[in-house]
Amino acid sequence: MDEMDRSILAVLEQHGRISNSELADRVGLSPSPCLRRVRRLEDEGVIRGYRAVIDPAATGRGLRVFAGVRLIRHTRPDVAAFERGITRLPAVVACHHITGNFDYLLQVEVADLPAYEDFHAHQLATLPGVATVTSYVTMKTLTADPT
Template sequence: MDEVDRAILTVLQKDGKISNADLAERVGLSPSPCLRRVRRLEDTGVIRGYQAIVDPTVVDRGLRVIAGVRLARHSRADVVAFERAIVQLPEVVFTHHVTGNFDYLLQVEVADLPAYEAFHANRLASLPGVATVNSYVTMKTLRTGSA
């Protein structure tokens, strides 16, 4: 990967819908070599996909909560059971296995505080192996995405 590839990635992270012609111009290539580079980055897994960033309030996900989850036990079976269960919950949009005070940090998106209370009580806290959940309501998001 060279500096041109890095420039392509930087532009695509900010605007995944940019036309190949505009991308080529932004990174200083002609369209054909630019398209070949993008396809190579896709084929080799550097670019894993493209996605739309949706306004959460429009789809009844206006409340974002960061939840720190600590497991009761850390046996492989307990970890696998928790991970299999957590990825099935559509309210959980990101799951990070971390070190520190928690075993997992989750980003949960729901309509409002009553919806989070129901989600926490009826789904999250009852997952396999969960010992504690600490919830942090997001007041404002300053930056999204990786760009």
């Protein structure tokens, strides 16, 4: 990957729907070589996809909570059971296996605090192997969510 590839990626990260001719103009290439580079980056898996970033509040998911989850045991079957369960919960936007005080850090989006309380009590806390959940309610997001 060279500097031109990095330039293409930087533009696409911010403007995923940009036309190839506009992308080529912004990075200083003609359209054909630009398109070849984009296709190569896609084929190599560097560009994994394109998606729309939706405002959660506009879809009734205006409360974002980060939840730190600690498991009871860390055996492969226990971890696998938790991971199977967590990926089935639509309110979980992202689940990260992390180091530190928690085993997992979840990004959860729901309508409001009562909806999170219901999610916590009836879905998250009942997953296999969950020992503790520590919740952090987002009051304000200062940067755009790129995912």
